[in-house]
Amino acid sequence: MVSFKEIKNDLPAGIVVFLVAVPLCLGIAMASGAPLFSGIIAGFVGGIVVTLISGSQLGVSGPAAGLAVIVLHAIEGLGSYEVFLSAVVLAGAFQLALGFLKAGSIGYYFPSSVIKGMLSGIGVIIILKQIPHAFGYDESYEGSLHFMEPDGKTTFSLLFDAIRYVSPAAVIISGLSLAILIFWEQILSKKGKIFQIIQGPLVVVILGIVLNLLFLNVYPEMALSANHLVELPVADSLGGFFQQFTAPDFSRVLTYEVLFLAGTLAIVASLETLLCLEATDKLDPYKRISPANRELKAQGVGNIVSGLLGGLPVTQVIVRSSANIQSGGRTKLSALIHGVLILGSVIAIPGLLNMIPLASLAAILIVVGYKLAKPALFKSMYRGGWNQFLPFVVTVLAIVFTDLLTGIGIGMVVGIFFILKNSYHVSHTMLTEKTPAGKEKYRMVLAEEVTFLNKGNIMQTLRKIPANAELEIDMSRSAVVDPDVRELIEDYKNTARSNNIKLSIKETAEDEKLEYEGMKF
Template sequence: MLFSTTLHTLRQYRTAYLPNDLTAALSVFLAGLPLCLGIALASGAPLFGGLVAGIIGGIIVGFLSGSEISVSGPAAGLAVIVAESISSLGSYEVFLVAVILAGIMQVVMGFLKAGRLSSFFPDSVIKGMLVGIGLVIVLKQIPHALGRDSDYEGEFEFSQLADHENTFTEIYQALLTASPGAMIISLVSIGILVVWDRLAGQGRKLFRLLPAAVLMVLIGVSLNQFFRYYLPDFYLGDSNEHMVRLPVLSAQKGWSSILDFPDFSILTDLRVYGIAATIALVASLETLINLEASDRLDPLNRVSSPSQELVAQGIGNILSGLAGGLPVTSVVVRTSTNVFSGSRSRLSTILQGGLLLLAVLLAGSVLNHIPLACIAALLIVVGYKLAGPAVFSATFREGTSQFVPFIVTVLGIIFIDLLFGLLIGLAVGYLFVLYTNSQSPFRVIRDGHNVLVKFQKDVYFLSKPALKELLRSLKPGDSVLIDGRHAAFIDHDIYTLLTDYAKTAQRQGINYELREVTQRKKNAPTYAAV
């Protein structure tokens, strides 16, 4: 069923999408390459573990995904869990077994239709996640744009493991030690991306066909080489500190010498199952929330299949664990880059995975000349598009019940990390949902002895105390109409209370009528009058 659905989607692919998907694939590849490496470093895992996860997340999960635009790969939100798990289990090879088991759990969850839980994520939290990630991207990339590259690409926590700074002290240190060369490269790169985007939006064919990200990288590399010969003080060098640093394959180092494989002897240790369950739950939560967010960003307004996505993620994690890769999830940064770069279908995701594979096989030495300042510029533009000021004002106008969970999610993501921000945002969001739903679902209009009780929405058990209080307040001689036409559902206890009150009303001399008060609106309306 999973494969047939995906093949049906691919058969409906339009060739008109190809230019957009190629452009998006190149942008996601350029942004994703240092992120895969950085997340591997932040996780305490081998560099190739991040690349393997990115390749499988692109090609395999991209093909099987329940979404046309979601991009999967190693996730920053799992970095701390991965690092602690490797330490707890004693080796990376043993940890890979937990990744495989987590994938099996996700496949089972998908077949059990657990993806339906994504419908219960409040809209305000989804918007808060997108804005929070957008702001974190900008804040975390400012130091790289200024030439301070001591922190890993892809580490989005507030407190940084790499250099023991935090998001804001890192920016301060970057301002003190700003590199003129990096500043020029990043500013020129941002200018290219912004201008190119505007000209492409005006319908100019050249600017729509030629990917801005590729031009940006070519100019960035050229500027750095220009500095090398003519402005040595501005030159960033070719060191690990300032450049993309992709491990290079050689004749002496084949795949078997650089990849890690799982050690299944750990299967008798119960700890691995607990870690696997943690990875499965956290990865699934991030995936489902990101899937909701990607549907919001999708320019073609398609609706993803969350249960199919869980199966795809599970298969991806099984294969990633077998090949020595990190856990795979649907990730916000690469998905956002994909959308804002013009993606129209899953082909862009699959292609960027293929580009990662080609980079590992053929182009490592070439790509290692790309300054991180170029990548920072690309991500800053993506972050700004996610967190534009208009989102704040629009959410504020929607009222307290929407703005408070939204801003709590944003602040949690900025000042702690993505996972904490989502959890605290969900908690606050659900509190507001409960509060809103607990508000009275009915209106009472009294004109002398005429009383109209109008149900304005579905009536649940929680409304029983207020309804009992209303019935007690009725007086002899009142003429009461309970109008249930606008309630598609009436709780059994509420229905029983209203119908049983008919006898009480008769004894007290109250004219009492129920209009379309039924437990199932599909049935013929029920009338009771006394």
């Protein structure tokens, strides 16, 4: 259910997310090699259809930059955008099935260090990608989360290009916008409720439009041209608007390439959604837990609808979700408002939206990126130790230099390494004491769960037991002891006899100790 109790917070947040989402929707469509309007369709389907079904209060769905490369290659490979849409519909059906099969729990198996690394990595990427737009260099598509651009350039080469092609008007607009955003949050938002209702990003967008109009009238040579502004497709009539929708072609839906693509989209989109869902819950100031299986069902329905209308694949998107949270959103009403505004704006006021400078939006996103990748977070992760910091920083770097899902995969490998390393070292506890006869008595207490990963550590410890000592191996507290470990202990009996070690094994708390007297040879 959508509640209107928090509309005073959700309305301005929805407007801000709408302003952030529009250029991202267009940019991701451009990056995907799809019609620009397909990004808009995915934007309002994610904002309306998915939001109404989803249980996430602050998550915002729409076209995902993380899928752009997959979509680009798929459209080129299939040779038809209409056939690609059939794969999107089928992917939605697969996601719906995953939701009913309760596959949503997979998102809980990702370490928090990797999730935080994902958030920070996206924050860094957002900042890097928006700096060229802040300087007025708008050659790169908006919304990309990939280090490599389609034309072979990199994120950093675009930064150098931006310095060579500076637009004074864009720098003035983005500079003033950043100053206003910082001043609004640090000072004005604490002065009164009016500054909390009227959010800084909204003021920045209005300022950008006004300044560019001023440049046009006072100093036309300095004004921003059309390619420095939001570019929405404009229909000349209601009929023309509906003609922008594209119907899928199901003639090849049962072919291997379409089925394989649908499965790939379903898995990647589901994984990205579940990771963003958990990340959004971590950012939620009220710490609400979103139902993962319900989210998969919502995304599945959203992709079915988006594909039928001619839109791109939909996922929950951390950029828009974090912008929603940072702008004061409280309930799913803000995401719904953003979806309704996308749909309403492309029908009613596409001309007005096309007056918004990309430099204004760049300033908004730079602030959003900074909040995701605050230096304080890096310090906090470093204080948590290398087993937290290394997976975190590797995930950040991998996302910056590859892409979202590859970066998460690399971060997971590092995280799993530390999990295995810790598991290797927590297999047992070794206690020592002196017997009345003056001999060393050792007691090895195995952990609650002992797997084959612990075999090497246990073997090394047993090899250090000196000759003529006493040793008790206590397995009474272990719920699971791997057969490999039991075999190791069985083989050690011969070693104990040859070294005159008095060995006893305690299987359960009730069992008598089984003693194996050492024998000299």
